[in-house]
Amino acid sequence: MGSELPLFPVQASSIAPMVDHLLYFLLAVSVFFTLGIFFSIFYFAIRYRRRSESEIPPKVEGVMSLEITWTAIPFGLTMIMFMWGASVFFAISRPPDDAQQIYVVGKQWMWKLQHMEGQREINELHIPVGQAVKLTMTSEDVIHDFFVPAFRTKADVLPGRYTTAWFKPTKTGKYHIFCSQYCGTKHSDMIGWVYVMAPQEYQAWLSGGTTGSLASSGEKLFQDLACANCHHLKDKGRCPDLRNLFGSTVPLSDGTSVKADEAYIRESILSPAAKIVAGYQPIMPTFQGLVTEEGVLQLIEYIKSLTPKPGAQTGGPGTGAPTQKISKR
Amino acid sequence: MITAAAQERQTYLNESYGLKSWLLTKDHKRIGLLYLGTITFFFFLGGIFATLIRLELLTPKGDLVAPDTYNKLFTLHGVIMVFFFLIPSIPATLGNFFLPIMIGAKDLAFPRINLLSWYLLVIGGCFGMYAMLAGGVDTGWTFYVPYSSTYSNTYVVATGLGIFIAGFSSILTGLNFIVTVHRMRAPGMTWFRMPLFVWSNYATALIQVLGTPVIAITLVLLICERSLHIGIFDPARGGDPVLFQHLFWFYSHPAVYIMVLPGMGIISELVSTFSKKAVFGYKFVAFSSVAIAVLGFLVWGHHMFVSGQSVYAGLVFSFLSYFVAIPSAIKVFNWTATLYKGSISYATPMLYAFGFIGLFTVGGLTGLFVACLGIDVHVHDTYFVIAHFHYIMVGGTLMAYLGGLHYWWPKISGRMYPEGFAKLSALTVYLGFNLTFFPQFILGYLGMPRRYWQYPDEFQVLHVMSTAGASVLAVGYLMPLIYFTWSLRYGAIAGPNPWGATGLEWQIASPPPAHNFDETPIVTTEAYDYAALEAAKVG
Numbered sequence: 001m002g003s004e005l006p007l008f009p010v011q012a013s014s015i016a017p018m019v020d021h022l023l024y025f026l027l028a029v030s031v032f033f034t035l036g037i038f039f040s041i042f043y044f045a046i047r048y049r050r051r052s053e054s055e056i057p058p059k060v061e062g063v064m065s066l067e068i069t070w071t072a073i074p075f076g077l078t079m080i081m082f083m084w085g086a087s088v089f090f091a092i093s094r095p096p097d098d099a100q101q102i103y104v105v106g107k108q109w110m111w112k113l114q115h116m117e118g119q120r121e122i123n124e125l126h127i128p129v130g131q132a133v134k135l136t137m138t139s140e141d142v143i144h145d146f147f148v149p150a151f152r153t154k155a156d157v158l159p160g161r162y163t164t165a166w167f168k169p170t171k172t173g174k175y176h177i178f179c180s181q182y183c184g185t186k187h188s189d190m191i192g193w194v195y196v197m198a199p200q201e202y203q204a205w206l207s208g209g210t211t212g213s214l215a216s217s218g219e220k221l222f223q224d225l226a227c228a229n230c231h232h233l234k235d236k237g238r239c240p241d242l243r244n245l246f247g248s249t250v251p252l253s254d255g256t257s258v259k260a261d262e263a264y265i266r267e268s269i270l271s272p273a274a275k276i277v278a279g280y281q282p283i284m285p286t287f288q289g290l291v292t293e294e295g296v297l298q299l300i301e302y303i304k305s306l307t308p309k310p311g312a313q314t315g316g317p318g319t320g321a322p323t324q325k326i327s328k329r
Numbered sequence: 330m331i332t333a334a335a336q337e338r339q340t341y342l343n344e345s346y347g348l349k350s351w352l353l354t355k356d357h358k359r360i361g362l363l364y365l366g367t368i369t370f371f372f373f374l375g376g377i378f379a380t381l382i383r384l385e386l387l388t389p390k391g392d393l394v395a396p397d398t399y400n401k402l403f404t405l406h407g408v409i410m411v412f413f414f415l416i417p418s419i420p421a422t423l424g425n426f427f428l429p430i431m432i433g434a435k436d437l438a439f440p441r442i443n444l445l446s447w448y449l450l451v452i453g454g455c456f457g458m459y460a461m462l463a464g465g466v467d468t469g470w471t472f473y474v475p476y477s478s479t480y481s482n483t484y485v486v487a488t489g490l491g492i493f494i495a496g497f498s499s500i501l502t503g504l505n506f507i508v509t510v511h512r513m514r515a516p517g518m519t520w521f522r523m524p525l526f527v528w529s530n531y532a533t534a535l536i537q538v539l540g541t542p543v544i545a546i547t548l549v550l551l552i553c554e555r556s557l558h559i560g561i562f563d564p565a566r567g568g569d570p571v572l573f574q575h576l577f578w579f580y581s582h583p584a585v586y587i588m589v590l591p592g593m594g595i596i597s598e599l600v601s602t603f604s605k606k607a608v609f610g611y612k613f614v615a616f617s618s619v620a621i622a623v624l625g626f627l628v629w630g631h632h633m634f635v636s637g638q639s640v641y642a643g644l645v646f647s648f649l650s651y652f653v654a655i656p657s658a659i660k661v662f663n664w665t666a667t668l669y670k671g672s673i674s675y676a677t678p679m680l681y682a683f684g685f686i687g688l689f690t691v692g693g694l695t696g697l698f699v700a701c702l703g704i705d706v707h708v709h710d711t712y713f714v715i716a717h718f719h720y721i722m723v724g725g726t727l728m729a730y731l732g733g734l735h736y737w738w739p740k741i742s743g744r745m746y747p748e749g750f751a752k753l754s755a756l757t758v759y760l761g762f763n764l765t766f767f768p769q770f771i772l773g774y775l776g777m778p779r780r781y782w783q784y785p786d787e788f789q790v791l792h793v794m795s796t797a798g799a800s801v802l803a804v805g806y807l808m809p810l811i812y813f814t815w816s817l818r819y820g821a822i823a824g825p826n827p828w829g830a831t832g833l834e835w836q837i838a839s840p841p842p843a844h845n846f847d848e849t850p851i852v853t854t855e856a857y858d859y860a861a862l863e864a865a866k867v868g
Contacts, residue, residue, distance in 0.1 A: 005790045009775045022703045023774075030694040037665055037690050041683060044668035048604070049675070053829070055605075056863050057672045062610040062663075070662040071655060078651035081701050086644055088703025093640050108480070142476040143570055145635065145710060149776025152707040156636050158571070159475060160564025163637045176785065180710040180778035182469050184476060185396050188781035 013151035014168040095166035099134035103297040106144035106157040109186035118212045123192030128202035132168040145181035169196040218302025240277045246307040251278040344843040355440035361426030371413040378406035383799040391783040399782040400467040407470030419591035424530045430834040433515025433850045438508040446501040453495030460484035474562035474573045478554040489548040503537030517852035529594025532618035544580035578629035586625040592729030602830040603679035604671030607857035610663040617656035624653040650700035677751040681732030684759045688724025713773025743840040744820030757805035764798025
C-alpha cells in the first residue's frame with residue numbers, strides 16, 4: 001500500500017495558481033460560514049438545552065433586518081465568486097495567439113496526439129516548458145475528456161466536432177493525463193503522461209525519429225486521396241481554390257457566409273453537401289470512412305499551410321524535417 | 330403492557346387484514362408503508378452495490394471485479410439510489426402518510442391514483458431488476474450519448490423503460506399532492522398555517538409535475554435512437570450529443586431538489602419540535618422552498634461547463650446557479666436561529682437534524698465551488714463532485730429521511746424504538762459518513778476522476794479512509810433496520826404525542842385511525858404554537 005498522502009496537486013501551469021487562489025477564497029468563505037453555523041448550533045444546543053419537559057420557551061418573532069442581512073451578505077459574496085470565477089474561466093477558455101498547435105484524437109481507449117513537426121504520440125505528450133500549447137481535439141467514437149490535474153484544465157472531447165484546451169506549463173516534470181468523461185470498459189486505462197521538458201531537451205526529443213511535419217503528411221494524404229484532381233492549386237479548377245482559404249470568409253450558395261476554420265474544413269471533407277460555396281456545384285463526394293480523424297487533422301494543417309501566416313514563414317509544406325512515408329494507423 | 334382497550338381500538342393497521350387488504354388499499358397511510366417497504370429494499374440493494382464499489386477501490390489495481398462489472402456496479406448504484414430510492418423516498422413514504430393528516434384531510438385527493446403510483450414504481454423497478462439480472466447496464470446513471478445509444482452492449486433499453494415508468498409514479502404523486510394541498514385543507518388551515526413539511530412537499534410536487542416529463546421524453550428519444558437508429562443524439566447519424574446533456578440535466582438538476590426539498594421540510598419540523606419554538610422566519614423558509622423549485626429549473630447548464638457548450642452559456646448558468654444558493658442559505662440560518670432561546674432536546678430525530686444541518690452546510694458550500702466556472706473546470710467529473718453531491722443527497726436527504734422516520738415512527742407504528750440504540754446509530758451514521766466522503770473532496774482536487782476502476786497509487790491512502798468510513802456507515806444504516814423491526818413487537822407504547830409536538834398528526838391517536846380524524850379538525854392557531862398546545866393541555 002502506498003504510504004504517501006498527497007493533499008494538494010502540483011501547480012505546473014500558468015493557470016494553476018489562478019485556480020488555486022480562487023479556491024483559497026472560496027475555502028476561506030466556506031470555513032467561516034461552516035464554523036459560524038457549527039459554533040452557533042453547539043452554543044445554542046448547550047446553552048438552551050431542555051431543563052424540564054414542561055417548560056415553554058418564550059416566543060421569538062422573526063426579524064426582518066436579520067433576514068435581509070443574511071440574504072444580502074451571502075448574495076454579495078457569491079457574486080464575487082461568480083465574477084472571479086468567470087474571469088479565470090475566460091483565461092482558461094482563450095488560448096494566447098502564440099500557442100503551439102497540437103492535435104488530439106481520443107478513441108476507446110487511447111489518446112493519439114500529433115505535433116506540428118510531425119511527431120505522433122500515443123498516451124504521451126512531450127512539450128517544452130514555458131511554451132503555451134493549444135490542443136484541438138476530437139473523438140472517433142464516444143465522448144472523452146482530456147484532463148491534466150497539474151494544469152487545472154480539462155475539456156470534453158466529442159465525436160463530430162472540435163473542442164480546444166490550452167495550457168502553458170511552468171514547471172518541468174511528468175504529469176498525469178486522465179480521461180475524465182466515462183467512456184466504457186477501459187475508461188480508467190485511458191490515461192497517460194505529459195512530459196514537460198527543458199527547451200534544449202525538447203529540441204533533442206523533437207529531432208529524434210521524426211516522420212515529417214504534420215502539414216507534409218497532410219500534403220501526402222491530399223495527393224493519395226486525389227484531392228488535387230479537382231482542387232487545383234495552381235489555377236482555378238472545378239472546385240474552390242484552397243489557397244488563402246483558411247481564416248477567410250467564404251460566401252455560400254444560400255447567400256450566407258461562413259468563416260473557414262477547422263470545423264468548417266472538417267465538415268467540408270466529411271459532409272461536403274452541408275455547405276456549398278457560392279458559384280460551385282455540389283459535386284464533391286464524401287470522404288467519410290476514407291480518412292481518419294487524424295488524417296482530417298493533417299489535411300486541415302496542410303490547407304492551413306496554403307495560407308501564408310502574416311510575418312511568419314513556418315508551417316509550410318516544405319519546412320521542417322524532410323518528408324518521409326507516414327505509417328498509416 | 331398493552332391494555333385490552335388499546336388493542337381493540339380501531340387503527341389503519343387493524344381495520345382489515347390479509348395481503349389483499351394491503352395490495353388494494355386506498356388508504357394513504359397504508360400506501361405510504363407499501364412505499365416504505367419498496368424503497369427500503371431498493372436502498373439496501375443500492376447499498377450492496379456501493380459496498381462492492383468501495384471494496385474494489387480499496388486497492389489501486391482493479392483486482393476484485395472485472396472492469397465491465399465495476400462499470401455496472403456504479404451504474405446500478407446510481408440508477409437505483411436516484412430513481413428508485415431518493416426520488417420517491419420522503420414524498421412517497423412520509424409525505425404520503427403525513428401530508429394529508431398535517432392539513433387535516435382524510436386522504437389524498439385521488440386515493441386510487443395514489444395506489445397506481447405505487448404500482449408504477451414497482452413495475453418500473455421490475456424493469457430495472459430485469460436489466461440487472463439479465464446482465465446489467467454500464468452507461469452510468471447519466472446515460473451520456475453516444476456511449477449509451479450506440480456503443481454500450483448492455484441493457485440500456487430495459488433500464489430506460491424502468492425509469493420512464495417510475496417517472497409516472499413521481500408525476501402522479503406530485504399531482505396528488507398539489508391538488509390535495511389546494512383543495513383539502515381543513516377549515517382554518519390557511520396557507521401560512523401549514524407546517525413547513527407541507528410547503529416543501531408542495532414545492533417538490535411542482536418540480537415532479539413540470540420536470541419529470543422532460544426526462545421521460547429524453548429516455549424515449551434515447552430508446553428510439555438505440556433501437557431504431559434515428560439520428561437525434563449520435564453525431565455519426567447527424568445528431569448532437571450535447572443536446573442529450575441539455576435535456577438530461579433539464580430534469581436531473583431539478584431532480585436534486587425533488588430529493589432534498591422534502592428533507593428540508595422534515596428538518597423544519599424537527600428543529601421546531603425539539604426546541605419547542607416556532608420556526609424562525611416561517612415565511613422566508615416557506616417561500617425559499619418555492620424559490621428553490623423555480624430557480625432549480627434555470628441552472629441545468631452548470632453540469633456542462635466543460636461539455637463544449639459556449640463560454641457565454643457557461644457564464645449565464647454559473648450566474649443563475651449562485652441565485653439558487655441563497656434560499657438554501659436562508660433556510661440554514663433560520664433553522665439555526667430557531668434554536669435561540671429554545672428548549673432543546675437531544676432526542677434521536679434532533680441528532681439527525683443537527684447532522685443534516687452540518688452536512689448540508691458542507692454540501693451546499695461546496696456547491697459554490699462547482700458553480701464557480703474557474704474551479705469547476707478542474708474539479709468537474711472528479712471525486713470532488715462525488716463528495717459534493719453525496720453530502721447533499723446522503724448527508725442531506727438521507728439524514729433527513731432517517732430523522733423523519735425516527736420522528737414519526739411512534740405515530741406510524743404506535744411504538745417507541747430504543748432511544749440509546751437509536752442515538753448510537755445517528756452518531757455512527759454521522760461519523761461514518763464524514764469519514765467516507767470528506768477524503769473524496771481532497772481526492773477530487775488532486776484530480777482523481779470519477780468512474781475509475783483503477784487509479785494511480787498515490788490516491789490509495791484517501792481511498793482506504795473512504796472505504797473504512799463506508800463500512801462504519803453500513804453498520805449505522807443496518808442498526809435502524811434492526812431496532813425498528815424489534816420495536817414493532819417489543820417497543821414501548823408511544824401514546825399520541827410523545828414529543829410534545831404541535832402538528833395535527835400528533836393530536837390523533839397512534840397509530841392513527843383509518844380515516845385519520847373522527848371529526849374534521851378546525852385550525853385556530855399558527856403552525857408551531859407551543860403556548861397554545863400547552864394551554865389546550867391544561868384547559
